[in-house]
Amino acid sequence: MLGQLDDSQVPRNIRTSSQGAVEKWLLNENKDMDVRLGMTASILDEIFNDPNLPGHYGTLCLQIQAALETMLNEISRS
Incomplete structure (x- = not known):
């Protein structure tokens, strides 16, 4: 999923x-x-x-962000 962040259709400043x-x-x-x-x-x-x-990039950002927050919640519980 992280590899999809390098999308040439997305403005360079956002990709960077x-x-x-x-x-x-x-x-x-x-x-x-x-x-x-x-x-x-x-x-x-x-x-x-x-x-x-x-x-489409916003959706990707939300998906990654949700996965990161899930992992963060799992870490904070342990």
Whole structure:
């Protein structure tokens, strides 16, 4: 699902932000998992509110954000 974030039909600034969230936060093993998940979900939420966001990309952002929040909830329960 994360590979779909690199969509050439999406404005470059939105693609860059989403890819940056994944690279800087989600895949950063130097940070705690809850921070990684939370920050990535937060950035995707900001991207979702961008008025230039294509509809199909917004749906993808919401799907990824929901999966991240599910994982975050599982971590916080343990």
